[in-house]
Amino acid sequence: MNKNIEKFITIADFLSEVLGPNTEIVLHNLTNYEKSIVHIINGHISNRKIGDSITDLVLEFIENESKGNQQYVCNYNSKNINGKLLYSSTYFIRDENNTIVGALCLNSDYEKVEKSLSFLSSLLPNYVEKKSLKTDIKENLTSNLKELTLNKIDTIINQFEVPANRMTTKEKTEVIQTLNSSGIFNTRGAVQKVAQRLNMSEPSIYRYINKIKKNKTT
Structure with missing residues (x-):
């Protein structure tokens, strides 16, 4: 270690x-x-x-x-x-x-x-319930990297209200750019999974990634 x-x-x-x-x-x-x-x-x-x-x-x-x-x-x-x-x-x-x-x-x-505090607070006079904390x-x-990868891919793709097979080049670029920023492409098999989800070839995904990285450094 x-x-x-x-x-x-x-x-x-x-x-x-x-x-x-x-x-x-x-x-x-x-x-x-x-x-x-x-x-x-x-x-x-x-x-x-x-x-x-x-x-x-x-x-x-x-x-x-x-x-x-x-x-x-x-x-x-x-x-x-x-x-x-x-x-x-x-x-x-x-x-x-x-x-x-x-x-x-x-x-x-x-x-x-929190349940105990809520109960005790409710017994106090003039109790005003506090707003709940943000839950972002x-x-x-998760215990499994494959599961984490798939969940991340699906979460980002589902943010678009368009099926993957109807996405424009711009939308696919945004998906791949977001995934790249999340670090998901550093995990094994991520490119293959993204290619499957977006109905694209793996070489195409790599071209998108390289273009994104090139634009990021210029």
Whole structure:
């Protein structure tokens, strides 16, 4: 295991003692996207285990922010494979060259706590119900990289109210550009899946990607 990641194992164990059973702590080694989880505590929260895959948020961050200096993302919403809302934070582990090599993630399930607080608050005089927190989902905690890839592809394609076989060149370019920004093309088999969904050939997808990357650097 990368030495930069290995030293975070004891930190993860420490955090688990402090935060308790309602918070999942996950350590990712990003040299292998398909089996990135190398250490996990309270895995019942997301139904994941050691050997499961990277998340879409981490994948997108690597694609777009890896050369920057941002060290962490805090207090965003995520959901597990069953759709339960979680509150998450991610710390990105960088090596001596500032390359992201791992991630330490916290995913908290406060459902029972919120229900208890809501009940207790309702007993107070002049109680005014607070507006619920925004539930924009930034991360999906899946255990399988193939599943993550397919979900991301379908989510983006479904944003267009046009069947794939009726999409214009401009619309297909927008789909591929969005997928490229999400980092999905860094996963194995993504080009093939996108080609199937858009009724295009794999060489055509590569041409689109190369054109997008070329325009991005000019």
